[in-house]
Amino acid sequence: MPQGDYIELHRKRHGYRPDFFERKRKKDAREVHKRSAFAQKALGIKGKMFAKKRYAEKATMKKTLAMHSERTNRHKIDQVEEGAVPAYLLDREETSRAKVLSNTIKQKRKEKAGKWEVPLPKVRPIAQDEMFRVIRSGKRKTKQWKRMVTKATFVGAGFTRKPPKYERFIRPMGLRFTKAHVTHPELKCTFNLEMIGVKKNPNGPMYTSLGVITKGTVIEVNVSELGLVTPAGKVVWGKYAQVTNNPENDGCINAVLLV
Amino acid sequence: MVLYNFKKITVVPSGKDFVDIVLSRTQRQTPTVVHKGYSISRIRQFYMRKVKFTQQTFHDKLSTILEEFPRLDEVHPFYGDLMNVLYDKDHYKLALGQLNTARNLIEKICKDYVRLLKYGDSLYRCKQLKKAALGRMCTVMKRVGPSLAYLEQVRQHMARLPSIDPNTRTILICGYPNVGKSSFINKITRADVEVQPYAFTTKSLFVGHTDYKYLRWQVIDTPGILDHPLEDRNTIEMLSITALAHLRAAVLFFIDLSGSCGYSIAQQAALFKSIKPLFANKPLIIVCNKTDLQPLETLAEDERQIIQELKKEASKCAAGQLINAVPDDDDGCLLTMSTMTEEGVIAVKNAACERLLQQRVEVKMKSKKISDCLNRIHVAMPRPRDTKERPPCIPQAVIEARAKSNANRERKLEKDLENEHGGAGVYSVNMHKHYLLAVEDWKEDVVPEIIDGHNIADFVDVDILQRLDELEREEDALAEAALANDDEDMSEEELSPEEMQALAVIRRKKKKLLEEHRLKKTTADSRPIVPRRHDKDREYTSSRMGRHLVSMGLDPSAALNRVRSRSASRRGRKRERSTIGEDDADAMDIDQPSKRLRARSRSRSQSRALTEAIPGEGFKDTAQKQKAVKLAQKASKKRNKNARRGEGDRVIVNLKPKHLFSGKRSIGKTDRR
Numbered sequence: 001m002p003q004g005d006y007i008e009l010h011r012k013r014h015g016y017r018p019d020f021f022e023r024k025r026k027k028d029a030r031e032v033h034k035r036s037a038f039a040q041k042a043l044g045i046k047g048k049m050f051a052k053k054r055y056a057e058k059a060t061m062k063k064t065l066a067m068h069s070e071r072t073n074r075h076k077i078d079q080v081e082e083g084a085v086p087a088y089l090l091d092r093e094e095t096s097r098a099k100v101l102s103n104t105i106k107q108k109r110k111e112k113a114g115k116w117e118v119p120l121p122k123v124r125p126i127a128q129d130e131m132f133r134v135i136r137s138g139k140r141k142t143k144q145w146k147r148m149v150t151k152a153t154f155v156g157a158g159f160t161r162k163p164p165k166y167e168r169f170i171r172p173m174g175l176r177f178t179k180a181h182v183t184h185p186e187l188k189c190t191f192n193l194e195m196i197g198v199k200k201n202p203n204g205p206m207y208t209s210l211g212v213i214t215k216g217t218v219i220e221v222n223v224s225e226l227g228l229v230t231p232a233g234k235v236v237w238g239k240y241a242q243v244t245n246n247p248e249n250d251g252c253i254n255a256v257l258l259v
Numbered sequence: 260m261v262l263y264n265f266k267k268i269t270v271v272p273s274g275k276d277f278v279d280i281v282l283s284r285t286q287r288q289t290p291t292v293v294h295k296g297y298s299i300s301r302i303r304q305f306y307m308r309k310v311k312f313t314q315q316t317f318h319d320k321l322s323t324i325l326e327e328f329p330r331l332d333e334v335h336p337f338y339g340d341l342m343n344v345l346y347d348k349d350h351y352k353l354a355l356g357q358l359n360t361a362r363n364l365i366e367k368i369c370k371d372y373v374r375l376l377k378y379g380d381s382l383y384r385c386k387q388l389k390k391a392a393l394g395r396m397c398t399v400m401k402r403v404g405p406s407l408a409y410l411e412q413v414r415q416h417m418a419r420l421p422s423i424d425p426n427t428r429t430i431l432i433c434g435y436p437n438v439g440k441s442s443f444i445n446k447i448t449r450a451d452v453e454v455q456p457y458a459f460t461t462k463s464l465f466v467g468h469t470d471y472k473y474l475r476w477q478v479i480d481t482p483g484i485l486d487h488p489l490e491d492r493n494t495i496e497m498l499s500i501t502a503l504a505h506l507r508a509a510v511l512f513f514i515d516l517s518g519s520c521g522y523s524i525a526q527q528a529a530l531f532k533s534i535k536p537l538f539a540n541k542p543l544i545i546v547c548n549k550t551d552l553q554p555l556e557t558l559a560e561d562e563r564q565i566i567q568e569l570k571k572e573a574s575k576c577a578a579g580q581l582i583n584a585v586p587d588d589d590d591g592c593l594l595t596m597s598t599m600t601e602e603g604v605i606a607v608k609n610a611a612c613e614r615l616l617q618q619r620v621e622v623k624m625k626s627k628k629i630s631d632c633l634n635r636i637h638v639a640m641p642r643p644r645d646t647k648e649r650p651p652c653i654p655q656a657v658i659e660a661r662a663k664s665n666a667n668r669e670r671k672l673e674k675d676l677e678n679e680h681g682g683a684g685v686y687s688v689n690m691h692k693h694y695l696l697a698v699e700d701w702k703e704d705v706v707p708e709i710i711d712g713h714n715i716a717d718f719v720d721v722d723i724l725q726r727l728d729e730l731e732r733e734e735d736a737l738a739e740a741a742l743a744n745d746d747e748d749m750s751e752e753e754l755s756p757e758e759m760q761a762l763a764v765i766r767r768k769k770k771k772l773l774e775e776h777r778l779k780k781t782t783a784d785s786r787p788i789v790p791r792r793h794d795k796d797r798e799y800t801s802s803r804m805g806r807h808l809v810s811m812g813l814d815p816s817a818a819l820n821r822v823r824s825r826s827a828s829r830r831g832r833k834r835e836r837s838t839i840g841e842d843d844a845d846a847m848d849i850d851q852p853s854k855r856l857r858a859r860s861r862s863r864s865q866s867r868a869l870t871e872a873i874p875g876e877g878f879k880d881t882a883q884k885q886k887a888v889k890l891a892q893k894a895s896k897k898r899n900k901n902a903r904r905g906e907g908d909r910v911i912v913n914l915k916p917k918h919l920f921s922g923k924r925s926i927g928k929t930d931r932r
Binding site: 009045049133150172174175246248249250251252 | 279283286371372374375377378380383384387388391392453
């Protein structure tokens, strides 16, 4: 029920101003100059934001121009199709069942050995005084045997603290995480999955046992949501993922699923 | 009677703009500087404040949006239904619900990150956490972007809805498209609805206002309705149906007799039957329009039949609701008119208004509220005790006195005159009537009050004629005296040598005076600000003048007399004007030059030449005095420039001038910043 058509109504009844079109044309022509003046004079955050916006505009403009000129472009047809095989190999089969089996066995052996192919093979070593903070205790605050973990941790569902008098490592509640944002590397989508445990922390076995999560840690996540099924027909509900960010700086754990 | 004003809703910004607004607000309104070296708690506090502030801003802005948009359950059902038709209730509610969820999510994010910030042990870590927090909040807002866009559209549309008051007196016009509804509303109100030959020109409800019996009536023009079942109706038709369903109004159902709208009378009658349920409890009038093309009388028989049936049904409706209905007067239900020739238009309006008014008054009388009103008004009449007549009792004497005073009134009062001549605003009193003058004819004379910028009243004197005679006599006397003295020639060749000398002396003196005056004017700076008082020893008296004149060999008596008569202490100044006139004849008289000068400058002190050596002063000659004068002037220049009144003046006006005691010193000392 638009009642804002009074403008059109007026135009229908009385027409345009005598100089309307000329003024409009001139105003639009001036817009270009105004915009460029602004772009040149704007300083500070305003200037940066405008520059960013303008850059995005220009990029899309360039793309569309390139698209439009696609017709006149010439392409070399030099590519080879995926899976194309030279003539002398045509008769052979690519992989046989035996090969598949042997690959599975090799993987199992690797698993046993604890060697993994992970997205982040090397991580920055973290020193102990970066990881732990000394907590003074005692009547005169002279005892310094307690430590507080300063990184993100995972403690598990049934976790109960040791009596405060005896606990050496304090894992504060504010830094305990239960969920991780896990990305599937092939599907390229991210899921918010619950963690089951910390498998290995590259900085040392002590950190693994404490459950500290830093960049490069391998964690186990609950993937029952994804509905993955083994070739045998069993439902997969836990998979490993490697952490790719610094959780204490971002407030969340981002990981990549290890397939 | 709440008049819904949907124009006051604040603009809903788009997702990106929202984020920009909030973030720039955070940047401006929170402190911006933090360094690595600050204490960790200070750093933490800095970043926590930013996170909280952003959350607060989001919360405020989202809350205003959520509160300002009307809730469809809380507005009048007419508006609720209207908005459902226009905006789809579900979509509307969903959009607002999404905003609500976003608000809660942002709050949660803020809480989480503020908790994490407490464990930040370095500036870098706190900064990253703050970035993460703000980034997450902005992502939430970006996801809500489409809802914001939708709500902005809704807001713009809502602001332009016509302001229909659902509770006041309303007339609703309905019928097929192109039947003449918009022309009718254009005729009776100032609404300027578009009228075009194609169907569905009116695509929305239009409101106009008209007056009847000193009351304001709303007239609502609806888009045309076609005859198909409710489910098949499009949005525009649904608007009319909504209006019909929810507004308690008088309904005017328009029928086009000529068929120029493109639909036959049978079709229009069918429409009437199908929407009859909507006319319940509403005064209904069937209006036959376009009678200039096809009058009702010359209508074909079968069509006339249809019209009669419609009339009966309409009157049945009417009879159902009103107690004092018009059952026998069927014409109340069916009226004819033509908007082109304008005949019958006003009749239709009046009939509709009357019917609605009656109905409303009846309803009000039956309701409970009216009894409160009635209870407050109570006209008390004393109950008659018996049937005896008791007229008022006036004593006889009073009656006689009244009769007499009425008879006495032969004299015409001013009031009567006023009433005769046109009344209070028209008649103006003639104030000259009662003047007491020597000659009666002078009463109506026009006497001016101001001439040449002067008030005549100032100059009018009681004995002005006497004075005039005196003046004339004096002047005659003077003229004679002048004639008598005119034996002496006034030309210069016949002057005696002594007279020539005296003349020369006088001339030199005059010149000197002039020069000195000019000198004084140019060297105003070097003059002491407090002038030397002339004659502070009071030695220039009239007796001295007399002696001086005698020593020169002249008769002083006339001069002395004049001086005495003209001393300011003796008489008022006005008198002196007459005596000055006399002197003008003697202006050039050589015998008494000083008299003239004296006469001119009565109250002004005549200063002597500064450098003239007066015998008693102690100077050798004029040259020495001149030198002394020069030295004195030079010395006083500096004092004058410092506004000192004399050498002994050590007053400091401003002991602590601000420019010496405030501000930073660039170079120089404090006493000359």
